[in-house]
Amino acid sequence: MSARYAIVAATFYRDLADRLIAGAQAAFAEAEGPLAADGPADVFEVPGAFELPLAAKYLAETGRYDGVACVGAVIRGETDHYDYVCGEAARGIQDVQLSTGVPAAFGVLTVDSMDQALARSGGDKRDSGRHAADAVLALQRIRRSLAGA
Known part of the structure; x- marks a missing residue:
């Protein structure tokens, strides 16, 4: 039985979210074989990065997912926000991951500018969406090896 993964995306910066989702989907597809019609991971959207943990908790607690990649972007502004x-x-x-045991990766860009966000949101070695999925997959491999699967 193949694993099932989820991606939770903060969509405040829609273009960045789409790029991060694509990177995570690509990593999950490579790990799990041919791309299914509906994609290798289910995608759920929240308005911003602050909402990612609760969405990840909801998903982890369902028991349906072997891991959750959380992606989004927060760009520094003029306040402490x-x-x-x-x-x-x-x-x-x-x-979420410590309380549920379900890997939940932090693929949130925390940057000073849109240029930095674009450089880290896909297409090269600085693809934070892909890196979040890779982290979930690495933790899942450890979990499986310890379970003897």
Whole structure:
């Protein structure tokens, strides 16, 4: 039986979210074989990075998914909002995987500019969507090896 994965995407920056989703989907497809008609991972959307942890928790708790890649972008502005959103999104996603045992990867760009975000959102070695999926897959391999599967 093949594994099933989910991607939760913060869509505040829609173009970046689409690029990050594509990178994660590509990594999951490569790991799981031919691309199914509906894609190798189910995609769920939330408005922003702050909502990623709760969505990831909902998905992890269903028992349907072997891992959740959380992707999105937070671009620094003129206020402290950036620091709160980044820190709480990271902490929340970590809490999900520690409390549920389901790998939940942090693929959220935390950058100073749109140029930095574009450089890290696909197409080359700095593809944070792909890296989030790769992290989920690595943790799943460890989990399987420990279970003797």
